[in-house]
Amino acid sequence: MEVLTTRRFEFSAAHRYWNPSWSPERNLEVFGKCTNEHGHGHNYVLEVTVAGEVDPDTGMVINLVDLKAIVGRVLEGFDHKHLNEDTPHFRDRQPTTENIVSVLWELIFGALPAVVRLAHLRLYETPDVFADYGGGPGAAFGRGYRFAAAHRLHSPALSPEENVATFGKCNNPAGHGHDYRFEVTVAGPVDAETGMVVNLADLDAAVAPLLEELDHTHLDRQQAHFAERPSTGENIVVYLWERLAAATGERLGWVRLWETPNNVFDYGGGA
Ligand SMILES: [Zn+2]
Ligand SMILES: [Zn+2]
Numbered sequence: 001m002e003v004l005t006t007r008r009f010e011f012s013a014a015h016r017y018w019n020p021s022w023s024p025e026r027n028l029e030v031f032g033k034c035t036n037e038h039g040h041g042h043n044y045v046l047e048v049t050v051a052g053e054v055d056p057d058t059g060m061v062i063n064l065v066d067l068k069a070i071v072g073r074v075l076e077g078f079d080h081k082h083l084n085e086d087t088p089h090f091r092d093r094q095p096t097t098e099n100i101v102s103v104l105w106e107l108i109f110g111a112l113p114a115v116v117r118l119a120h121l122r123l124y125e126t127p128d129v130f131a132d133y134g135g136g137p138g139a140a141f142g143r144g145y146r147f148a149a150a151h152r153l154h155s156p157a158l159s160p161e162e163n164v165a166t167f168g169k170c171n172n173p174a175g176h177g178h179d180y181r182f183e184v185t186v187a188g189p190v191d192a193e194t195g196m197v198v199n200l201a202d203l204d205a206a207v208a209p210l211l212e213e214l215d216h217t218h219l220d221r222q223q224a225h226f227a228e229r230p231s232t233g234e235n236i237v238v239y240l241w242e243r244l245a246a247a248t249g250e251r252l253g254w255v256r257l258w259e260t261p262n263n264v265f266d267y268g269g270g271a
Pocket of ligand 1 (some may be wrong): 004034040042043
């Protein structure tokens, strides 16, 4: 019986994006402010997921004290450092979230005891920028977005009484609203020149029309899609995925939608 265990770690580090084989203009065009010659920094958050059999004596996959010590030793090389200047890992590749997470994978993979298997890493550069890595070629880049919208849960297929019985307070005729937040992941190979699966600026540009359309609107009254079906989290997350698939292509991974911090919906395409 294999069980997954995840522990969260934090480290703070500086970095800079610069491709020496490009002109300064090209660097600025692709990397923007991240080219600042003295660097800038982030509070990185790393989620380490390991998998293994539950030890019948300890009841654990791995003692989290041990995992903390193992990953902590790896992160000593990153915490309060300049990733380009103080580590050997980014001499020939950009210290992007995608590249940092794959370097961390190699280092943590090599340091774990044989009884567990490294299953997954997620590295947050900011609360709204992250990369996922599970070994092998490629990675996934993720980005969080927000929109504020009113809605009313109401189904044209149900009677007024059935609507009230099904949706309760959420059927209030004038509506209510939420600060919706959603995360988008795009999976694929990491470009050797940019260190990216997708440029954040390009992803933002692809998502912008959708945010513009949804933000500060009443979903049921102003979005034709929700005039015909209830604006539930399930229907919204599928709508977001379909719109984003059209904008970003077949590399779109999962969309995770928070209607409130307590109500979360995931959709990754398919039937
Ligand atoms: Zn940065
Ligand atoms: Zn609601």
